Amino acid sequence: MSEASDKHTEQPAQPTAPTLIKATNHSNKHGEHKSTSRPSSPLPEVAPTVGGVGVVFEDAQKAGAAATSFKHHPVEPPANHQHKHLDKEKGSHLVTESATAETGAPTVEKDGVVEGAEGSSGEDDNENHYVSGVPLVLLTFGLCMATFTVALDNTIIATAIPRITSVFNSLDDVGWYGSSYLLTTTALQPSFGRIYTYFDVKWTYLSALVCFEIGSIICAAAKNSVMLIVGRAVAGAGASALFSGGMTIIGFTVPLIKRPLYIAMLSSMFGISSVVGPLLGGALTDKASWRWCFWINLPFGAIAIGAVAAFFKPPPRKISGMTVKQRLMEIDLVGAVFLMGAIICLLLALQWGGSTYPWHDSKVWGCILGFGLLIIIFIAQQFRRGERATIPPRIFSQRTVLTCCLFSCFLSMGLYTHIYYLPFYFQAVKGTTAEASGIRTIPYLGSVIVSSILAGAGITVLGFYKPFMIAAGAVFTVGAGLIYTLKVNSNVGMWVGYQLLCGFGAGMGVQIPFIAVQVVLNANDMPSGNAIAIFFNSLGGAIAISIAQNVFSNGLVSSTYLNTHQKLILDLFIRLAQHISETSLALLI
Numbered sequence: 001m002s003e004a005s006d007k008h009t010e011q012p013a014q015p016t017a018p019t020l021i022k023a024t025n026h027s028n029k030h031g032e033h034k035s036t037s038r039p040s041s042p043l044p045e046v047a048p049t050v051g052g053v054g055v056v057f058e059d060a061q062k063a064g065a066a067a068t069s070f071k072h073h074p075v076e077p078p079a080n081h082q083h084k085h086l087d088k089e090k091g092s093h094l095v096t097e098s099a100t101a102e103t104g105a106p107t108v109e110k111d112g113v114v115e116g117a118e119g120s121s122g123e124d125d126n127e128n129h130y131v132s133g134v135p136l137v138l139l140t141f142g143l144c145m146a147t148f149t150v151a152l153d154n155t156i157i158a159t160a161i162p163r164i165t166s167v168f169n170s171l172d173d174v175g176w177y178g179s180s181y182l183l184t185t186t187a188l189q190p191s192f193g194r195i196y197t198y199f200d201v202k203w204t205y206l207s208a209l210v211c212f213e214i215g216s217i218i219c220a221a222a223k224n225s226v227m228l229i230v231g232r233a234v235a236g237a238g239a240s241a242l243f244s245g246g247m248t249i250i251g252f253t254v255p256l257i258k259r260p261l262y263i264a265m266l267s268s269m270f271g272i273s274s275v276v277g278p279l280l281g282g283a284l285t286d287k288a289s290w291r292w293c294f295w296i297n298l299p300f301g302a303i304a305i306g307a308v309a310a311f312f313k314p315p316p317r318k319i320s321g322m323t324v325k326q327r328l329m330e331i332d333l334v335g336a337v338f339l340m341g342a343i344i345c346l347l348l349a350l351q352w353g354g355s356t357y358p359w360h361d362s363k364v365w366g367c368i369l370g371f372g373l374l375i376i377i378f379i380a381q382q383f384r385r386g387e388r389a390t391i392p393p394r395i396f397s398q399r400t401v402l403t404c405c406l407f408s409c410f411l412s413m414g415l416y417t418h419i420y421y422l423p424f425y426f427q428a429v430k431g432t433t434a435e436a437s438g439i440r441t442i443p444y445l446g447s448v449i450v451s452s453i454l455a456g457a458g459i460t461v462l463g464f465y466k467p468f469m470i471a472a473g474a475v476f477t478v479g480a481g482l483i484y485t486l487k488v489n490s491n492v493g494m495w496v497g498y499q500l501l502c503g504f505g506a507g508m509g510v511q512i513p514f515i516a517v518q519v520v521l522n523a524n525d526m527p528s529g530n531a532i533a534i535f536f537n538s539l540g541g542a543i544a545i546s547i548a549q550n551v552f553s554n555g556l557v558s559s560t561y562l563n564t565h566q567k568l569i570l571d572l573f574i575r576l577a578q579h580i581s582e583t584s585l586a587l588l589i
Contacts, residue, residue: 131253135311139253140262142307143246146209147269149300150239153181153216154270154416154541155277155445159423159438160290167290170225174549178420179347180229182542184236187340189538190390191331192241193531196248198327201314201527205245206305212238213301220294231294240538247514247530249308251523252315260465260515264456267511268449275445278423278438286435335381335390342374343542350546354554391532392525400520404513405533407469409540414480415506416541417548418444422483422499424552429488443496447503448510455508456515465512465519472509479505513537 131139157164157177165171195204215235222228243266250262284292322330349367353359382389395401422444426437455472459465479502486495513533521529 130255131311131313136253138307139249139311140265142304142311143249144265144269145300145307146242146304147246147266148273149297149304150212150242151270151273152277152280152300153212153235153239153294153297154178155273155419156281156284156293156296158420159278159281159427159435160285160293161420162424162427163285163290164225164228168225168228173225173229174552176229176351177232178416178545179351179542179549181232181236181239182416182538182545183340183343183347184233185240186535186538186542187343188237188240188336189244189535190339190528190531191333191336192244193528194331194390195241196245196527196531198322198330201245201248201252202308202312204241205249205308208238208241208245209301209305209308210238211235212242213298214238216294216297216301220291222291244527244530244534247518247534248527249312251518251526251530253312256518258460259518260456260460263515263518264453264459264511267456267514268452270448270452270510272449275442275449278441278445279435280438282433282435282438286433330388332381332385332388332390335378335385338374338378338381339390342371342378343539345371345374347542347546350543350550354550391535392528395521395525395528396532398520400516401529401532404516405536407473407509408513408533409536411473411476411506411509412537412540413544414476414502415510417544418480418483418502420545421548421552425486440495441499444499444503447500448507451504451507452511456511459512459515465515468508469512469516472505472512474505476502476505476509479503 161174161177164177165174192204192208212235215231215233215238218231218234219228220231222231246266247263250259250266254262280296281290281293284290284296345367349364349371352361352367353364357364382391383393386392387394396405419441422441423437426432426440430437430440432440455468459468479498482498483495483502486498514530517529517533518526
C-alpha cells in the first residue's frame with residue numbers, strides 16, 4: 001500500500017445513505033491490484049453501481065485508497081484501470097461496501113448522487129452488450145410480454161375463483177389456488193438468482209418461460225381441484241425465474257442511468273395486468289370458460305420467447321472451466337429444499353389453523369414447529385456456505401437491500417390481499433357478476449399503472465428513490481385502512497375513491513425495491529440481489545393469501561353459525577306463539 005493511500009485513509013468519515021442514481025463519464029487511472037476476497041460470482045467484473053454505508057472523502061482518489069483499506073486487503077490499483085466516476089465539480093464521494101472484490105473499484109456517491117466507479121472490464125466493456133434502437137424496443141416488448149403473462153396469471157384467476165370453486169365444489173381450496181403458485185415462485189426465487197449467475201442467462205430464462213407455459217396447460221386441462229393446484233405449482237416454478245431474469249437482462253442491456261425507466265416499464269405490467277386480468281377473467285368465465293384464463297397465456301409466452309431468443313446477446317462470463325456438476329454445487333439445492341419445506345409448513349399452518357383444524361390441533365402445531373426447525377437449518381446453511389449461499393448473508397445484510405426486502409414483503413401482503421378478495425366483496429356482497437366485479441376493480445388497478453409509470457419517470461429525472469418509497473407506504477396504508485371500512489351499503493364514491501388512493505400508493509412503491517437493489521449492488525451481485533428482492537415480494541403475497549383465506553373462512557363459518565342459531569331461536573318463538581293461547585302467554589309472562 002502506498003504512502004499516499006495511507007494518507008488518504010486518514011480522512012474523516014461520515015455515514016450516508018444512497019438516495020440518488022446518476023452517473024457521469026470522467027476517467028481516472030489506477031494501478032494494478034490484488035485481492036484475496038472471493039468473488040460472489042464468475043460474471044465479468046461489471047461496474048458496481050452503489051452500496052450501503054461508507055465513508056465520505058473529498059475526492060475520488062482518496063475514496064479509492066480508502067476502499068482498499070476498508071476491505072483490509074493489500075490492493076494496488078491496475079495501471080490500465082479506467083474509472084468513470086467523477087463529476088466536473090469537486091465534492092465529497094462515498095466509498096461503499098459494494099466495491100468489487102475483483103477490481104477494487106469503489107462505488108462513489110457525490111453530494112448524494114450515485115456515481116459508479118467502473119473498471120476497464122466493467123462499464124466500458126459492458127457497453128458492447130448494450131442494445132439500442134429497434135432491437136432494444138423489441139427486446140423490451142418481449143420482456144414486458146413475459147412479465148405481463150406472469151402478472152396476468154396472478155390476477156386473471158381472481159374473478160374466476162368463485163366459478164372454479166363452484167365447479168369443483170372446493171371452497172376449502174380457494175387459498176391454494178393462489179398459494180400453490182406463490183409457494184413455488186417464492187421458494188425457487190433465490191435459487192434462480194444463483195442459476196442466472198452460473199448458467200447461461202438467455203437459455204435459463206427461456207427454459208423457465210417454457211415451464212410456465214406447461215403449467216398453464218395443466219391448469220387449463222385440469223379435471224379436478226388437485227390437478228389445478230399442481231398446475232399452478234408448475235407454473236409458479238417457471239414464473240419464479242421470469243421477473244428476476246427480466247431485471248437481470250435489463251441490467252446487461254441498458255445503462256444504469258436509463259434502468260429505472262425500463263424497470264418501471266416491466267413493473268407497470270403488473271398494474272396493466274391487474275386491470276386487464278379481472279376484466280378478461282370475468283368475461284372469459286361468464287361467456288366462455290374459466291379454462292381460457294390459462295390458455296390465453298400461450299400466445300403471450302410465444303411472443304416473449306421469440307423476442308428474447310432473437311435480440312438478447314448475453315455477455316461472456318468466466319465459467320468455461322467449470323463442469324456442470326461444479327455449477328450445480330454452487331446453486332445450493334439443499335438450501336432450496338429446506339426453504340421450500342419451511343414455506344410449505346408455514347402456509348399449511350396459516351391455512352389450517354382455526355378453519356380446517358383448531359389452532360391447538362397437533363397438525364397445526366406440527367407445521368409451526370416444522371417451519372421453525374427448517375428455517376433455522378436454512379439460515380445456518382446460508383452462513384455456512386457464505387458467498388455460495390442461496391441468499392448470501394453479505395448481500396442480504398446490506399442496509400438498503402434488507403430495508404427494500406422488508407418493504408416489498410409488507411407491501412405485497414396488502415396488495416395481493418386486495419387483488420384476490422376485492423372481487424369476492426363485489427360478487428358476494430354487492431351481488432355482481434364475475435365480469436362486473438372485474439370492472440369495479442379498475443379504479444384500484446388503473447391507479448397502480450399510472451402511479452408506477454409516474455414514479456419511475458420521477459426517479460429517472462430527479463435521481464431520488466427514497467422519498468417515493470416513504471410516500472408510497474404512507475398513501476397505501478391510508479388507502480388500505482379505508483378499504484377495510486367498506487360495508488354492504490357503501491356507495492360508489494366510497495369504493496371507487498378508496499381504491500384509487502390505495503392503488504396510487506401501491507403503484508408508487510411496488511417497483512422501488514427492484515430499482516434500489518440494482519443501484520446498491522455491483523453487477524456481479526445483481527442476479528442474486530434481484531432474486532432476493534423478488535423472493536420477499538412473493539413471500540409476502542403467499543403469506544397474505546393464506547392469512548386472508550383463514551380469516552375469510554373463519555369469518556364465514558362464524559357468520560353462518562350466528563345466522564343459523566338466530567333462525568332457530570326465531571322459529572322456536574313462532575312455534576311457541578302458535579301453541580300458547582293469549583291467556584297462557586299472559587300468565588307465562
